[in-house]
Amino acid sequence: MPMPFEQPAAESPQLRLHPLSWLFELLNVLKQFILPILFLLFTGKGNNYELWGLVGIGFMVPLAVARYISFRYRIGVDRIVIRSGLLHKTVRDIAFTRIQNVTLHQGLLHRLMQVAEVRLETGGGEKEEGRMRVLGLRQARQLQRIIRSHDKAVPAAMPPGGEAATDNETVLLQLPNRELLKLGVISNKGMILVVAAFGGAFQFDWKLSRETFHSAGGWLWDHSGDLAGNGIVSYAVGGASLLLAAFILLRLISMLQAVLHYHGFVLSGDHHRLSISRGLLNRFNGSLPRTRIQAWTLQQGWLQRRFKRFALRVDAAAGGGVKNEHMESHWQLAPIADGEGIARIIGAVMPRDAWPVALWRPLHPDAWKREFKAPALFLLIPLGILVFWFHAWGLLLLSAYPWLWMQSKLWAKHAGYSHANGLIAVREGWIGKTWRFAEVRKVQAVYLRQSPFDRRHGMATVFCDTVNAGSFEPPLAVRYLPFAEAVELQRAISAAIAE
Amino acid sequence: MNETLNDPRDSQWHGLEPAAKNLMLAFTVLPFLIPIVPATVLPMTLMPGWWGLAVTFPVAAACLVAGMTVGHNRWLYTRWRLDDDGFRLRKGRWWQKEVFVPRSRVQHLDIHNGPMERARGLATLVIHTAGTQSHALKQEGFSLETATRLRDALIPETRSHADAL
Numbered sequence: 001m002p003m004p005f006e007q008p009a010a011e012s013p014q015l016r017l018h019p020l021s022w023l024f025e026l027l028n029v030l031k032q033f034i035l036p037i038l039f040l041l042f043t044g045k046g047n048n049y050e051l052w053g054l055v056g057i058g059f060m061v062p063l064a065v066a067r068y069i070s071f072r073y074r075i076g077v078d079r080i081v082i083r084s085g086l087l088h089k090t091v092r093d094i095a096f097t098r099i100q101n102v103t104l105h106q107g108l109l110h111r112l113m114q115v116a117e118v119r120l121e122t123g124g125g126e127k128e129e130g131r132m133r134v135l136g137l138r139q140a141r142q143l144q145r146i147i148r149s150h151d152k153a154v155p156a157a158m159p160p161g162g163e164a165a166t167d168n169e170t171v172l173l174q175l176p177n178r179e180l181l182k183l184g185v186i187s188n189k190g191m192i193l194v195v196a197a198f199g200g201a202f203q204f205d206w207k208l209s210r211e212t213f214h215s216a217g218g219w220l221w222d223h224s225g226d227l228a229g230n231g232i233v234s235y236a237v238g239g240a241s242l243l244l245a246a247f248i249l250l251r252l253i254s255m256l257q258a259v260l261h262y263h264g265f266v267l268s269g270d271h272h273r274l275s276i277s278r279g280l281l282n283r284f285n286g287s288l289p290r291t292r293i294q295a296w297t298l299q300q301g302w303l304q305r306r307f308k309r310f311a312l313r314v315d316a317a318a319g320g321g322v323k324n325e326h327m328e329s330h331w332q333l334a335p336i337a338d339g340e341g342i343a344r345i346i347g348a349v350m351p352r353d354a355w356p357v358a359l360w361r362p363l364h365p366d367a368w369k370r371e372f373k374a375p376a377l378f379l380l381i382p383l384g385i386l387v388f389w390f391h392a393w394g395l396l397l398l399s400a401y402p403w404l405w406m407q408s409k410l411w412a413k414h415a416g417y418s419h420a421n422g423l424i425a426v427r428e429g430w431i432g433k434t435w436r437f438a439e440v441r442k443v444q445a446v447y448l449r450q451s452p453f454d455r456r457h458g459m460a461t462v463f464c465d466t467v468n469a470g471s472f473e474p475p476l477a478v479r480y481l482p483f484a485e486a487v488e489l490q491r492a493i494s495a496a497i498a499e
Numbered sequence: 500m501n502e503t504l505n506d507p508r509d510s511q512w513h514g515l516e517p518a519a520k521n522l523m524l525a526f527t528v529l530p531f532l533i534p535i536v537p538a539t540v541l542p543m544t545l546m547p548g549w550w551g552l553a554v555t556f557p558v559a560a561a562c563l564v565a566g567m568t569v570g571h572n573r574w575l576y577t578r579w580r581l582d583d584d585g586f587r588l589r590k591g592r593w594w595q596k597e598v599f600v601p602r603s604r605v606q607h608l609d610i611h612n613g614p615m616e617r618a619r620g621l622a623t624l625v626i627h628t629a630g631t632q633s634h635a636l637k638q639e640g641f642s643l644e645t646a647t648r649l650r651d652a653l654i655p656e657t658r659s660h661a662d663a664l
C-alpha cells in the first residue's frame with residue numbers, strides 16, 4: 001500500500017496533552033525521591049545527601065510546564081505526528097500500521113484525575129516510540145480505538161480458524177477475587193517481595209542490617225541459658241510455630257499482591273488482538289496483536305494441580321527496550337485459569353484442532369535412563385564425602401536412589417511431544433508440569449543435536465528456535481528422541497517452515 | 500544402531516576451504532597453550548637445574564597435540580549444504596548439531612573478512628534471523644567467492660510483512 005507522505009493536514013487539528021500533564025511529568029521526576037523521604041519520615045534515619053536532589057525541583061516545575069506547552073500531536077488519516085521539545089525540537093511521524101501496541105497506564109492519581117499515560121510501541125527500536133504523559137482518559141481511549149481500528153484494514157496473516165471475521169470483542173478470561181485469592185495461595189510472590197523490601201531497606205541504611213543481625217544474635221546469646229533449662233523441645237515447638245506464622249504471613253502478602261496486581265483482570269480478544277486490563281490501584285490496559293504471539297508456556301505446579309488450575313503465558317515479539325518491563329515482552333495471558341479457560345484462550349489464537357493435543361507421542365523407551373544416570377552419578381560425590389565423615393551412616397544417602405529411579409520413570413512416562421495441526425508441542429515434568437508449544441510457522445530455525453551420550457543410546461534432540469524466547473522459559477526442545485524419529489521430525493518441521 | 504549425525508564422508512555436504520584449515524588450527528590451538536605457562540614456571544622454580552623442562556616438554560607436547568586434534572576436527576566436521584529451501588550447517592565431532600535456516604526466515608546477511616582472512620581469500624558469513632539462539636549464525640572458513648554466492652542465494656525474497664513474525 002503506497003503511503004502518501006503528505007497528509008491533508010489542515011483538517012486534523014493539533015492537539016495537546018491534558019492540562020495536568022506537567023504535574024505527572026514532575027511526579028515522574030520526583031518518584032526517585034519518594035522512598036528516601038518516606039524512610040526519613042518513618043525512621044528518622046537515613047542519609048541527608050540523598051535529599052539534596054530536591055533542590056533541583058525548583059527548576060523542574062517550569063521545565064515540566066514548558067514540556068507540556070511544547071508537546072503537540074496530530075492524528076492523521078493513517079499516522080500520528082508528535083512534536084515535542086522547546087529548544088531541540090523533535091517531530092516524530094508514526095504510521096498506525098507500524099504501531100504494535102498501545103498501552104494505557106493508570107496509577108492511583110491518574111484514576112482520580114481521569115487521565116492515563118499512553119505508550120505507543122513499535123516493533124524495532126530501543127524504546128517505545130511515543131510516550132504521552134498524560135492524556136485525558138476519553139482522548140486516550142479514542143486514540144487507542146483509532147489505532148486499533150486501523151489495523152483491521154490490513155488483512156491478518158492467517159485468520160484463526162478460518163471463521164468469518166467478527167469485530168466485537170469476546171471475553172476470554174475474567175478473574176473474580178476468589179480466583180485471585182487462590183492465585184495468592186499458590187504463588188511465592190510474597191517471599192520475593194519481602195526479600196526485595198529487606199534489600200531495599202538495607203541499601204538505604206547499611207547500619208540497619210548490622211543492627212538487625214546484632215539484636216538477633218544478642219537475643220540468642222541471652223537466651224542460651226534457658227535453652228539448657230527448658231530443653232530443646234519447647235524451642236523446637238516455638239521455632240516451628242514461628243515458621244508456620246511466617247509462612248502464613250507470606251501467603252497473605254502473596255494474596256494481597258495478587259489482588260492488587262490482577263484485580264478486575266479481563267482478557268478479551270477480537271479478530272486481531274488480545275487485550276488485557278488489570279490492576280486495583282495501578283490500572284494497566286494493553287493489547288497484543290495476535291501475529292506477535294510466539295511460543296507459549298503452560299505450567300502447573302503441585303499446588304496448582306490441587307486446585308485444578310494452570311498458568312499460561314506467551315512470548316511476544318517486541319522491541320528490545322521493553323524487555324525490562326516484564327509484562328510486555330512476556331505476556332501473562334492467564335495467571336490462573338482452569339483447563340477449560342486455558343483451552344478457550346489457546347483456541348482463540350491457534351489454528352483449529354491444534355489444542356488440546358489429541359495424541360502425545362512418547363520419547364525413546366530408554367529416556368528414563370538418561371534422566372536417572374546424570375543425577376545418580378552426581379550423587380556419588382556427596383555420598384563419598386558423607387561416607388568419609390560419618391562412615392557407615394553416610395550410606396543412608398543411598399536411599400535417595402530408589403526415589404531417583406522412581407522419579408525418572410515417572411518423568412519419562414509423562415514426557416512427550418506432538419507435531420500435528422500446525423503445532424509443535426513438548427510436555428515435561430512430573431511434580432510440576434510444563435507444556436511448551438508454538439505454531440510451527442513461528443519457528444525460525446530448527447536444530448538437531450546429538451551429544452556423545454545421545455549417540456550411545458541412539459538418541460537425538462530437536463530444538464525449535466522462536467522469536468524472543470525468554471531465558472527463563474523452558475526451551476521448545478524434544479529431548480531423548482530415537483535418532484531416526486528425530487531426523488524425521490526435523491525434516492518435517494524444516495519442510496513446514498521453508499515453504 | 501548408534502547412527503552418527505555428522506559424518507565427514509557424506510558427499511552431499513560441502514566441507515570448509517582447505518585454505519581455512521591452518522587459520523582455524525592456529526586459533527583453536529591458542530587457548531590450549533595456556534597450561535604451558537604454569538607447567539614451565541612451577542617446575543623450573545621447584546626443581547633443581549634444568550630438570551623442570553622434563554615436565555614442561557611433555558605437557559607442551561600434549562597441549563599442542565590436543566589443540567591440533569580439536570582444531571582439525573573443527574575444520575573437518577564443519578559441513579554445509581545449500582538447498583532450494585534454505586541453508587543447513589553441521590558442526591562438531593562429539594557434540595554434534597545440525598542447524599537448518601529456511602530462506603524465508605533469513606532477515607539479513609553479513610560477510611566479514613579481516614586481514615588474516617583477506618590474505619587467504621577467506622570470509623566469514625553471518626546469517627541473521629529473528630530467532631533467539633539463531634539471531635546471528637556465524638561461520639568462518641568459506642572462500643570469499645562461496646560466501647558471496649551463499650549470501651546472494653539466501654537473500655530473502657520480497658514478501659509480505661505479515662510473514663514470520
